[in-house]
Amino acid sequence: MNNQALNKNLIERVAMGDLLRRRSRDSASQTAIVDFPDGERRATSYGELNNRVNQLAHGLLEKGLKQGDKLALFSSNQRDMLTVYFACYKLGVVAVPINFMQGVDDVRYNLEHSETAAVIHEAMFSEMVHACTQSNQHIKLTVQMGNSRGKSDYSLEALIEHQSCHEISDRIIDDRDTAHMIYTSGTTSRPKAVESSHVALTIAALTGAIELNINKGNRMLLVLPLFHCAALSILHPILLRGGCAVLHAVFEPNVIVNSLEQEKIETAVFIPMMWHALLATPNVEKRDFRHFKLGVYAMAAMNNQSLEKVRSIFGCVMHLGSGQTEFAPMACLFRDKSATEFSEGNYWGVPVCMVEQAIVDTQGNELANGEVGEIAWRGPQVMSGYYMNEQATEEAAKFGWHHTGDIGLIDNQGQLLFIDRIKDTIKSGGENVSSQKVEQALELLDGIERAAAFGVSHPHWGEAVCACIISATLSEVDIPHIEAHCKAQLGKFEVPKAIFICETLPVTGTGKVRKVELRAQYKDVFSALNE
Numbered sequence: 139m140n141n142q143a144l145n146k147n148l149i150e151r152v153a154m155g156d157l158l159r160r161r162s163r164d165s166a167s168q169t170a171i172v173d174f175p176d177g178e179r180r181a182t183s184y185g186e187l188n189n190r191v192n193q194l195a196h197g198l199l200e201k202g203l204k205q206g207d208k209l210a211l212f213s214s215n216q217r218d219m220l221t222v223y224f225a226c227y228k229l230g231v232v233a234v235p236i237n238f239m240q241g242v243d244d245v246r247y248n249l250e251h252s253e254t255a256a257v258i259h260e261a262m263f264s265e266m267v268h269a270c271t272q273s274n275q276h277i278k279l280t281v282q283m284g285n286s287r288g289k290s291d292y293s294l295e296a297l298i299e300h301q302s303c304h305e306i307s308d309r310i311i312d313d314r315d316t317a318h319m320i321y322t323s324g325t326t327s328r329p330k331a332v333e334s335s336h337v338a339l340t341i342a343a344l345t346g347a348i349e350l351n352i353n354k355g356n357r358m359l360l361v362l363p364l365f366h367c368a369a370l371s372i373l374h375p376i377l378l379r380g381g382c383a384v385l386h387a388v389f390e391p392n393v394i395v396n397s398l399e400q401e402k403i404e405t406a407v408f409i410p411m412m413w414h415a416l417l418a419t420p421n422v423e424k425r426d427f428r429h430f431k432l433g434v435y436a437m438a439a440m441n442n443q444s445l446e447k448v449r450s451i452f453g454c455v456m457h458l459g460s461g462q463t464e465f466a467p468m469a470c471l472f473r474d475k476s477a478t479e480f481s482e483g484n485y486w487g488v489p490v491c492m493v494e495q496a497i498v499d500t501q502g503n504e505l506a507n508g509e510v511g512e513i514a515w516r517g518p519q520v521m522s523g524y525y526m527n528e529q530a531t532e533e534a535a536k537f538g539w540h541h542t543g544d545i546g547l548i549d550n551q552g553q554l555l556f557i558d559r560i561k562d563t564i565k566s567g568g569e570n571v572s573s574q575k576v577e578q579a580l581e582l583l584d585g586i587e588r589a590a591a592f593g594v595s596h597p598h599w600g601e602a603v604c605a606c607i608i609s610a611t612l613s614e615v616d617i618p619h620i621e622a623h624c625k626a627q628l629g630k631f632e633v634p635k636a637i638f639i640c641e642t643l644p645v646t647g648t649g650k651v652r653k654v655e656l657r658a659q660y661k662d663v664f665s666a667l668n669e
Contacts, residue, residue, distance in 0.1 A: 155228030162188030197297030502537025564593035
């Protein structure tokens with residue numbers, strides 16, 4: 139290797155592994171992570187974490203893992219999930235976090251499509267990993283976390299034991315080398331693998347620290363799964379700033395409320411259903427949340443009544459962060475109590491500091507405020523592309539914009555209003571119906587916990603609006619009452635022509651409804667009208 143080129147790269151590069159090394163030098167004794175193995179609190183300093191990462195990196199090198207190889211990771215939120223991520227970052231190995239809530243077929247697809255060379259997993263995922271790797275010729279190494287190797291080749295502790303704590307400093311990492319590869323949730327088709335570079339993730343971390351006002355020593359709680367980009371986009375700014383990430387593997391409302399209080403948490407990110415569960419925790423209003431300053435919600439809107447209750451009980455401001463995996467992922471932020479043109483709607487707000495936002499037509503022309511089109515973004519945190527999918531990569535980058543596949547408008551206050559996914563828009567009787575709008579109307583009714591609106595084939599309307607609802611009191615659901623409510627809230631063409639009561643909805647690992655499954659399940663509901 140050219141020593142001059144290596145030295146230059148070590149000095150000036152943008153590489154995610156260097157983020158942890160820097161904090162281990164200036165904040166070695168500060169707590170980086172708190173987690174709870176077997177229910178016991180464990181605190182790990184930046185120095186301890188960095189040493190463990192380096193030991194694992196040397197262990198993986200010893201077993202033949204090479205720069206550019208893919209390493210799949212099956213883990214819940216705990217210390218060694220971060221150990222594996224940062225060992226990959228330092229080695230120039232591509233981390234491939236796996237959504238373990240997928241079915242076995244999708245997991246097998248992730249491993250085969252990514253051409254994964256190594257797998258590291260928690261013991262609880264041993265059977266899934268074993269089933270998905272037996273016939274995979276790409277996989278050369280399997281490792282089980284902990285002291286036991288189970289059915290895998292090695293245990294994690296065996297790889298780490300007796301290894302050097304010295305930094306990995308013998309490889310050139312280019313800014314646009316892929317740092318990790320995350321599979322999209324696949325709400326409409328097979329998941330696509332989004333390649334995010336070292337510089338994209340670094341810019342996203344800096345942006346998160348700026349926009350969420352994360353300072354040195356900030357304490358943040360994370361229960362969103364770290365196989366997902368949303369959780370990583372919060373973790374990275376905390377580590378960048380030398381803060382403390384309090385990790386929970388499972389969302390248990392009572393446990394989370396205790397942690398918010400006892401760990402003196404300042405910032406936390408939850409999806410709306412989690413916020414609602416916290417609000418329902420007994421005596422939550424009597425807890426001491428004096429340190430809590432900022433709540434963030436993501437992946438769905440919250441109504442004003444719920445937001446006001448969160449502000450009152452937790453004493454925090456509430457921002458909505460939105461984006462997608464392809465933008466690592468936060469591209470825009472709707473700040474608490476921002477001025478908007480319309481009183482209702484799923485507002486996504488203004489672009490974050492390193493992102494440019496526009497609404498474009500099908501030819502890539504930018505549209506004026508108030509005009510409906512596709513939401514498009516530009517910025518250095520954009521993905522490098524979809525792995526082994528050149529056509530989808532080119533389609534997403536047409537006309538010099540990243541195309542989101544979402545429909546929206548920018549109002550006269552400069553705020554982005556999300557309307558729907560392009561693929562979820564229902565075309566009924568010549569009118570475009572926003573599935574989101576229908577869902578929001580249904581969820582205004584007491585007793586409806588969640589709604590999913592979708593279109594199915596209809597002999598007269600082309601597509602008919604249908605909705606599945608989950609109710610806390612299934613036996614007492616009054617369909618005529620729901621229909622009357624919809625007629626009062628929605629345009630005539632937007633009112634569901636069929637409403638189905640469900641105990642569950644098919645969702646991805648991040649809670650998004652897989653409407654492709656609902657459309658398939660109910661595709662023949664109006665077929666008798668053709669006879």
